[in-house]
Amino acid sequence: MEKMIKSEGKNLITTYSWFNDTAVIEEFLYSIDEIALNLPEDITLLGLGSSVGNLDYAVKQHLEEKYNKVVRMTITDRYTADTVKREGVRVLDVENKSLPFTDESFDLVIARSVTHYEKTKEDENSVLTEIKRVLKPNGIFITEAPFFSNKNDVELLKKIHSLVSKNMNLKTYDELVSLHKEIFSTVLIAKKQPSIPLKTEKTNFNKRYGISEGDSIDTEITKLISAYRTQDIASVWSRDNDFGWTVNFAILINQK
Numbered sequence: 001m002e003k004m005i006k007s008e009g010k011n012l013i014t015t016y017s018w019f020n021d022t023a024v025i026e027e028f029l030y031s032i033d034e035i036a037l038n039l040p041e042d043i044t045l046l047g048l049g050s051s052v053g054n055l056d057y058a059v060k061q062h063l064e065e066k067y068n069k070v071v072r073m074t075i076t077d078r079y080t081a082d083t084v085k086r087e088g089v090r091v092l093d094v095e096n097k098s099l100p101f102t103d104e105s106f107d108l109v110i111a112r113s114v115t116h117y118e119k120t121k122e123d124e125n126s127v128l129t130e131i132k133r134v135l136k137p138n139g140i141f142i143t144e145a146p147f148f149s150n151k152n153d154v155e156l157l158k159k160i161h162s163l164v165s166k167n168m169n170l171k172t173y174d175e176l177v178s179l180h181k182e183i184f185s186t187v188l189i190a191k192k193q194p195s196i197p198l199k200t201e202k203t204n205f206n207k208r209y210g211i212s213e214g215d216s217i218d219t220e221i222t223k224l225i226s227a228y229r230t231q232d233i234a235s236v237w238s239r240d241n242d243f244g245w246t247v248n249f250a251i252l253i254n255q256k
Contacts, residue, residue: 024112024144025058031142031251032059034188036067039107039140046134047075048111049096055112056089074106097126104136111143113249119167121179128183132256141184141254146247147173149234156228156236157245163217163224164209176250184254201244 043063047056056075063069074090076099094100096114109131118124131141148154154170161168171179180187202218211217225238236245 025055027251028055028059028110028112028142028144029062031253032062033066034253035140035142036063036069038138039063039067039069041068042070043072043108044106044136045071045073046101046106046109047073047077048109048131049077049114056110059110074101097123097130099130099134101134103133104139105134107136107139109135109139109141111141113144113146115143116146116169116171118169121169124169124179125183128180132183135256137256139256141256142251143254144249144251145176146249147171147176148247150232152228152231152233153235153245156224156233159224160221163220164211166209173248173250177252180252180254184256186255188253188255199244199246202242205244 045056045060045063047059056073060071060073063071074092076092076094076096092100097118111131115124115127118127135141148157148170149172151172154172154175157170158168161170177187205211206213206218209217222238222241222243225236225243228236229238235247237243
């Protein structure tokens with residue numbers, strides 16, 4: 001495969017709702033169009049921890065139907081039986097920091113909001129390094145990843161999530177791009193407007209983590225947000241007895 005040349009005109013950000021599968025898949029397919037002609041006719045595809053496999057299947061189908069590619073797909077996550085049966089693809093439940101594949105096994109790796117769930121930058125680096133290891137020379141890694149407006153937002157949201165024992169490697173946009181540039185030789189970022197960021201509110205956050213109204217964690221989160229009101233906070237809000245935040249997402253196209 002010929003090496004893809006970086007286009008300065010594509011250094012853009014894309015944002016949309018995490019829970020809108022149609023928007024996520026549409027953005028990924030635009031990204032696939034950016035690199036499809038650089039992929040071989042017979043593609044080995046790895047879908048890394050992408051929910052129930054809808055995105056992986058859409059990418060596979062897009063490459064087969066629009067570009068007449070032959071796609072052999074492996075997915076690594078706990079997928080629904082219907083998805084596995086429908087696709088007949090290889091499905092593995094694995095540790096992302098130690099992928100059970102030989103070096104240079106895949107032409108294309110895709111991931112949807114996966115690597116930031118690692119607890120530290122070092123852990124996320126390990127996952128990205130593993131992805132690079134299993135990519136073939138000039139192979140492509142496309143990922144959707146969240147970012148926040150500034151470091152105060154990141155610091156506050158890390159503290160909020162630590163209260164529910166959910167440590168994540170959250171970051172600003174610049175930190176996100178820098179992390180990927182440390183690992184991959186080429187980073188392209190694709191964008192499609194208008195943007196629809198993910199909005200998390202108190203009710204769905206508390207439901208997700210089993211927090212009751214007025215309990216100690218609920219009260220502590222409210223206090224944390226109030227303590228940051230005098231600082232430059234762009235993503236997190238609170239009013240009366242309610243709180244929430246907005247998450248932006250970028251799609252990054254990386255090349256080994």
